[in-house]
Amino acid sequence: MVKIEDLKRINLLRDFPDHLLKIIASEAQLSIFGTDTQLITANEKADKFFMLIMGQVAIKAELTPGIDVILDNIQSGSSFGTSALIKGSTATYTAICQEPSEVITLSGPRMKQLFKENHELAFHMMFGVAKQYKKKMDIRAQMIMKTLDENPELKEDIKDIENLTLVI
């Protein structure tokens, strides 16, 4: 159980009606994790959705054995672990606390069960997650545009840029 006031600090839940926040509040857990705690492990079953109240979490992927790349640094108010909310998903990255972090967690299987019973909750969660993905993909598209602007010769090597235009 967490306070509704804490949930309102999460960007994804900002526009949620109070009656849905109450449901989430009763399902959620607030935990404090120490530095270097691994919250998500790449390629393993994703069963928790995380919302960061305070602290910082690094999203990492293995480049080669021994070299990891930080893809993102999650800041307060952001959420991660969306795979846990989608049927049959495995984690695509590893998430590690960079400093002591206060995190709200939701059980993926429990949320998926709730989505079957409460389509309003399911819709609002998916709508928020879609907006979050779009924002990230727009940032990537802008970064690629900037790089291509400075290095036009790279265009020939980019084969997936259309994936960022969000045509569905």
Place this chain on the structure above:
Amino acid sequence: MVEKDILKKIVFLKDLPDPILEKINAIAQFETFDEENILFYQNQEQTLLYMLVSGKVFLNSRSVSGKSLTLDEVLPGRTFGVSALLGESSSTFTAVCAETSSIITIPGEQMRQLFEKDFEIGHTLMLKVVEIFRSRMKMHTRQFLHSLATHPEIR
């Protein structure tokens, strides 16, 4: 209003049951646009969701220095202008008809109202959007990592 058979050609709406398609149909418009017609501009407020029935549409982006780049060629069956569906304020790209194109347009606001009236439709369609976006992000990240891993300085 659009014929139901035409709606069924749209990948985003494929597999939706007839009662849902009828509700979407009630807020959809079918229009034909000439070649070079600009459907919406980058950074402009975007209100419509577009579903291409026939023809071809280019999605262009203009960089800070003013160079224009075609990022995607939209082919029949595909949907674009997702900013309108998500209630975002402005478009990330400019959409221009590469040839005469028949397009279904749906006001994003009305589509969201439909979702708010029938959360099951909203959930079904938003889940589709999330799964597509997620798989794109995943693929894009994989390709980015592959490019880095094969970079001479890292190898």
